[in-house]
Amino acid sequence: MQEPGKAAVVERWRPRRSLWAPVLVNLVLGVPALVPLYCAQWLLTEYLPMDCRSSADIAGSTNCDYHTLDHAGPMMVVLVLTGAFVLALMVVVNIALPLARGRRLRSWLGSAALLLVPYAALWALYLSGLGL
Numbered sequence: 001m002q003e004p005g006k007a008a009v010v011e012r013w014r015p016r017r018s019l020w021a022p023v024l025v026n027l028v029l030g031v032p033a034l035v036p037l038y039c040a041q042w043l044l045t046e047y048l049p050m051d052c053r054s055s056a057d058i059a060g061s062t063n064c065d066y067h068t069l070d071h072a073g074p075m076m077v078v079l080v081l082t083g084a085f086v087l088a089l090m091v092v093v094n095i096a097l098p099l100a101r102g103r104r105l106r107s108w109l110g111s112a113a114l115l116l117v118p119y120a121a122l123w124a125l126y127l128s129g130l131g132l
Contacts, residue, residue: 022111025093030118033086037119039079047072090115 052064094108 019107019111022094022108023114026108026111026114027117029086029089029093030115032082032089033115034119034122036079036083036086037116039075039082042075043072043079047075 046065046068050064050068052069090112094112095105098105098108
């Protein structure tokens with residue numbers, strides 16, 4: 001017969017699940033997340049600082065680039081579509097699948113921040129001069 005407190009001790013020392021699966025999955029999810037992250041970065045650094053918002057404003061402004069203005073619309077569409085796809089993928093992988101399998105969300109949601117690691121790595125390569 002077991003002692004009354006022994007079951008609690010055995011439960012406490014049960015081996016924890018590995019963090020490798022959430023870490024690797026979120027790092028892999030960071031690869032398709034490169035597209036919306038780059039689009040957001042481009043819109044924030046190229047489009048927003050411009051003085052003009054239409055082709056009629058180009059003649060009277062010194063801080064207006066036609067190519068940036070021309071590419072802003074498609075970049076916004078790509079940002080919305082790929083951002084929605086990556087967000088849906090994140091919800092399915094980090095919330096729906098672990099809940100369906102009876103796993104705790106803490107490790108999955110905690111490792112979701114690793115989604116930014118591939119983008120940060122490419123940005124660091126670009127800044128170091130080794131970029132593509």
